Amino acid sequence: MATQTDLGVSDSVQGSGLxxxxxxxxxxxxxxxxxxxxxxxxxxxxxxxxxxxxxxxLGPRGRAKHLLRLLDWVLDNDKRLIGLMQEExxxxxxxxxxxxxxxxxxxxxxxKHAAEFLADRTVERSGAMALTKKLxxxxxxxxxxxxxxxxxxxxxTSTVDGIPALMAGAAVLFKPSEVTPLTWAEVVRGWLTEINxxxxxxxxxxxxxxxxxxxxxxxxxxxxxxxxxxxxxxxRAGERLIPCSLELGGKDAxxxxxxxDIDRATSGAVxxxxxxxxxxCVSVERIYVEDKAYDEFVDKLTAKVAAxxxxxxxxxxxxxxxxxxxxxxxxxxxxxxVTDALQAGARAVTGGNRRDDGMFFEPTVLxxxxxxxxxxxxxxxxxxxxxxxxRDEDEAIELANDSPYGLAASVFxxxxxxxxxxxxxxxxxxxxxxxxxxxxxxxxxxxxxxxSSGVGGRNGGAAGxxxxxxxxxxxxxxxxxxxxxxxxxYRPRMSRLQAMLVRLTGAHDWRRxxxxxxxxxxx
Ligand code: NAD
Numbered sequence: 358m359a360t361q362t363d364l365g366v367s368d369s370v371q372g373s374g375l376x377x378x379x380x381x382x383x384x385x386x387x388x389x390x391x392x393x394x395x396x397x398x399x400x401x402x403x404x405x406x407x408x409x410x411x412x413x414x415l416g417p418r419g420r421a422k423h424l425l426r427l428l429d430w431v432l433d434n435d436k437r438l439i440g441l442m443q444e445e446x447x448x449x450x451x452x453x454x455x456x457x458x459x460x461x462x463x464x465x466x467x468x469k470h471a472a473e474f475l476a477d478r479t480v481e482r483s484g485a486m487a488l489t490k491k492l493x494x495x496x497x498x499x500x501x502x503x504x505x506x507x508x509x510x511x512x513x514t515s516t517v518d519g520i521p522a523l524m525a526g527a528a529v530l531f532k533p534s535e536v537t538p539l540t541w542a543e544v545v546r547g548w549l550t551e552i553n554x555x556x557x558x559x560x561x562x563x564x565x566x567x568x569x570x571x572x573x574x575x576x577x578x579x580x581x582x583x584x585x586x587x588x589x590x591x592x593r594a595g596e597r598l599i600p601c602s603l604e605l606g607g608k609d610a611x612x613x614x615x616x617x618d619i620d621r622a623t624s625g626a627v628x629x630x631x632x633x634x635x636x637x638c639v640s641v642e643r644i645y646v647e648d649k650a651y652d653e654f655v656d657k658l659t660a661k662v663a664a665x666x667x668x669x670x671x672x673x674x675x676x677x678x679x680x681x682x683x684x685x686x687x688x689x690x691x692x693x694x695v696t697d698a699l700q701a702g703a704r705a706v707t708g709g710n711r712r713d714d715g716m717f718f719e720p721t722v723l724x725x726x727x728x729x730x731x732x733x734x735x736x737x738x739x740x741x742x743x744x745x746x747x748r749d750e751d752e753a754i755e756l757a758n759d760s761p762y763g764l765a766a767s768v769f770x771x772x773x774x775x776x777x778x779x780x781x782x783x784x785x786x787x788x789x790x791x792x793x794x795x796x797x798x799x800x801x802x803x804x805x806x807x808x809s810s811g812v813g814g815r816n817g818g819a820a821g822x823x824x825x826x827x828x829x830x831x832x833x834x835x836x837x838x839x840x841x842x843x844x845x846x847y848r849p850r851m852s853r854l855q856a857m858l859v860r861l862t863g864a865h866d867w868r869r870x871x872x873x874x875x876x877x878x879x880x
Contacts, residue, residue: 376535376562381447381681381716382669388445388539390562395570398530401559402501402574405528409500412557413526417475420524421468426552427544428464431457434547438540440672442511445537447681447716450670452633459513459798463520466800467822471524474819475826485858486843491833496826498526499600503575505568505590506541507582508534508683509636509738515541517815518579518602519558525825528557532571534582535564536684575599577825581638584762584809591812602813602824605806606736607638607764610757611793612779613654614750615647617769621791623657626742629767629793631665631679631720635740636687638810639765639787639797643726643733644744645753651746655706655724658742662720663707669715679740682716691718691739694732698723698743701730708740728759736762750779758784763807767793784808 374392379385391397412420431438435457442453478494502522506514515531522529533541541560548554561567565586572578572593580590581604594601611629613622630641646654670676682688692711699705708721723743726733732743747753757766765787770776773790780788786805787796797804800821805814815821842851861870868875 376538376564378445378537378539380444380669381683383715385444387441390535390538390542392535392563393561393567393570395566395573398561398567398570398574401561402530402571405530405557405559406501408556409498409526409528412523412528412555413498413500415526415555417471417524417526420526421471423552423554424464424468424520424523427548427554428461428468430547430552431460431544436672438512438543441543442537442540443669443672443680445511445539446508446683447669448633449668449675449677449680450673451675451678452680455632456510456512456516459510460516460520462798462800463516467521467524470819471822474822475525477831485862489835489838489841491835493831493833495829495831496525496823497829498522498826499575499577500527501530501575501577502527502825503530503532503571503578505532505571505578505580505582506534508536509633509638511537511540512544514581515544518581521815521822522579522825523558525822527577527825529559530571530575531558531560532568533560533562535562535567538562569593573597577601579815579825580604587811602815603806603811604638604804604815605764605809605811606738606762607640607806607810608642608734608736608760608762609639609765609767609785610760610783611641611644611767612750612753612757612769613644613646613650614753614768614770614772614775614779615649616771616775617650618771618791619650619653619657622769623654623661625767625769625791625793626658627661627665630742631662631740632794634679634682634718635691636683636738637794638806639794640738641742641767641793642737644742645747645756646744647750647753648746648748651744655722655744658744659706659722662722662742665720667712667717667720679720680717682718682739685716687738688716688718691737691741694730694735694737694739695721695723695741698726698730698732703730703732703743728756734760750775754779754782758782761809764810765789765794765796767791786810786814 375389376392378388380387439453475496480492504519519529545560578601584605587603587605666677667679668677669680703723703725706722708719711718720740726743726745763785766783766785767789768776768779776790786807789795796802800816801818803814803817864870866875
């Protein structure tokens with residue numbers, strides 16, 4: 358069981374309350390973490406601030422050496438970490454294993470490219486004032502970045518923002534979800550006590566109040582979680598005038614056009630909608646199928662979903678596909694969306710029920726749904742696939758855009774131009790063509806929600822690291838002039854010459870260059 362000292366918190370800030378963590382698949386107690394106070398969060402933040410300058414001073418190559426040692430440690434301990442993740446989330450082994458791949462990819466990408474991304478940039482001169490100057494941009498990290506995460510991906514979600522923030526030279530204060538705090542706390546313990554990494558990351562634990570205390574301490578906040586919490590964090594960040602980046606909820610649509618490969622589309626829908634029991638922000642949450650393809654799509658989808666094996670399998674056995682729901686609250690939301698749909702006339706062609714052994718909800722396909730139902734409008738975050746028949750491409754796009762969310766979407770079609778045309782009309786931050794979830798996992802593509810799905814974004818190559826930096830504009834003199842023509846005292850000849858120069862270099866016709874009025878441009 359993790360202790361406070363292991364998490365990067367000195368003995369002087371230890372408190373008394375504990376949060377018990379249970380395995381959702383069978384209710385077993387699997388660990389406990391301290392429920393910290395705001396005072397404790399403050400003390401941890403101070404310790405991180407003290408360590409940050411030396412970390413920044415190391416430079417990207419020095420920091421990469423430490424993070425690559427952490428990568429080795431994670432690989433050496435991967436079975437234990439995946440097991441821990443399984444215990445606190447109830448995931449299947451296969452689902453949990455994907456998170457290690459995200460960690461490995463992220464560390465390798467940012468350690469490889471950070472020096473290039475953070476290099477001082479010389480920029481083009483613009484305007485007469487810059488003629489005697491050299492213009493550069495330095496990148497300086499926000500000193501202390503807060504990373505607050507939800508419960509669905511205990512290893513991956515802290516990784517995707519925490520690693521680039523560390524590589525940028527920031528110290529990072531992590532606040533994992535109170536539901537699944539154990540895996541990331543163990544990574545931080547490994548960093549501090551097993552590989553003796555510099556004390557530039559710490560993990561504080563607790564619920565919303567501890568998250569709020571983190572927002573009050575840091576210089577920049579990176580939040581992943583629900584839209585409701587994101588709004589509160591943005592409001593507080595606004596009051597404190599600190600930057601915030603928000604990755605929030607979604608209601609991702611999948612559009613299946615009548616020329617699509619239905620075998621691939623149905624396999625994509627099953628994995629994209631049910632991976633991690635549907636508990637991923639970019640999960641396929643609703644499907645629109647063109648009339649001609651609808652019957653074949655529903656038949657094949659139903660058969661594939663019915664064949665899934667559900668349960669929390671033994672370590673490394675890959676005996677099940679889909680695991681448990683992480684919380685009773687989430688299970689209740691899923692149950693409500695399904696019952697609401699069934700009462701309004703929808704049909705569960707497979708699944709539809711909560712199981713009575715642990716927090717499992719059967720993988721479910723719903724037909725006969727429409728936009729009056731919660732399952733098509735609100736984020737379900739569970740193992741449901743509601744499928745709706747649509748007349749044509751236009752109706753599919755209109756319904757897909759009929760949502761307050763705009764995270765990602767997918768389009769299936771054999772015609773690349775047609776798929777691009779649909780993608781351009783979707784109001785979402787990403788579109789996977791003939792694929793699902795993929796855009797989120799590719800580090801060189803930007804991942805950011807539109808509308809109520811977020812503000813800012815992550816990844817996108819250099820942008821994924823530079824978002825944790827402040828840009829510093831540096832102007833250097835190219836010549837050792839004693840003064841500048843526009844400095845005091847103003848002298849009539851020099852000032853008139855300057856006015857002439859502005860016209861000569863800035864005007865687009867000779868009359869104006871020579872100080873006269875020119876013709877008006879045509880509309
Ligand atoms: P949540 O918003 O309830 O909690 C997320 C985190 O915020 C937790 O660590 C929680 O303790 C903390 N928190 C709660 N109140 C806070 C406050 N007032 N100030 C600061 N921190 C506070 O979300 P959840 O239920 O844990 O996760 C599910 C949600 O996360 C879903 O809506 C899902 O779509 C979203 N999500 C989004 C992404 C993405 O990248 N867009 C990824 C995964 C999950």
